[in-house]
Amino acid sequence: MAPCLLRCIVLQLFLLSNAQHYLTVHPVDPVVSTGESIQLNCSINCPLGTVAWKGLDIFVDKQYIAPGYSVQTLENISISMDGTKHCEGTCPGHRKAYQKSLQLHVYALPNTLLLSSDMKNGIHYLNCSMELVYPLPEISCYKGSKLLDERTDNEILDGDLFNITWSWVVPEEDWLSDAFYWCEAQVHVNGQVFKREGTLYISEGIHT
Ligand SMILES: *[C@@H]1O[C@H](CO)[C@@H](O)[C@H](O)[C@H]1NC(C)=O
Ligand SMILES: *[C@@H]1O[C@H](CO)[C@@H](O)[C@H](O)[C@H]1NC(C)=O
Ligand SMILES: *[C@@H]1O[C@H](CO)[C@@H](O)[C@H](O)[C@H]1NC(C)=O
Ligand SMILES: *[C@@H]1O[C@H](CO)[C@@H](O)[C@H](O)[C@H]1NC(C)=O
Secondary structure (H helix, E strand, C coil), rough: CCHHHHHHHHHHHHHHHHHHCEEECCCCEEEEEEECEEEEEEECCCCCCEEECCCCCCCCCCCEEEEEEEEEECCCCCCCCEEEEEEEECCCCCCCEEEEEEEEEEEEECCCCCEEEEECCEEEEEEEEEEEECCEEEEEEEEEEEECCCEEEEEEEEEEEEEEEEEECCCCCHHHEEEEEEEEEEEECCEEEECCCCCCCEEECCCC
């Protein structure tokens, strides 16, 4: 009995000492805009542990490695850097490798949501457009306080970004009276919401 008990205690101690080691990444699931820079810090809670960020595409850049932690600097962030980043680490005297990852969320938000009016084949349109945006925004447009429905979307890809135009048909009678239109575009990134607004005033009798 005694040898087993001893073995069990040793095993338990071993498991415990292993369980106490873990990696910490900071920040957790960061949200960044294209062009920004960010530092990803990965650390391990054992003295003289070794950690390193892994990944082929982006980490050629700048990684600072010190005992116990590693800081990866990402500069001029682009949409292609969006995704999971892995960090791996070991502790001296332990063969086990530890892993932790974080999710980098990248978005691109232009300053302008542009509203315009257009006419094609005798049909009036309210057009609302946003250029070089990612991911695709949600759009809501109002005439006064009335939400407009039945729109058409036209999006083209420019690299990783979208140029998008949303269009609504404007009835002739609306066209001939004063009308105030406003739109709000919302970009959703990992629970955060970024907004842009645009307005257009059409005064009586203006024909495009
Ligand atoms: C990274 O984390 C380690 C451990 O918490 C800390 O000592 C170090 O100062 C941090 N470095 C940066 C640049 O945040
Ligand atoms: C940042 O990246 C974009 C393309 O993604 C490039 O056009 C621009 O020149 C870069 N800026 C810097 C400062 O490197
Ligand atoms: C998207 O919009 C940008 C900014 O106006 C423009 O430079 C680019 O040519 C457009 N891309 C496409 C594919 O039309
Ligand atoms: C406005 O939207 C209509 C319908 O989608 C489209 O045919 C027209 O080219 C658009 N005009 C502009 C200036 O984007």
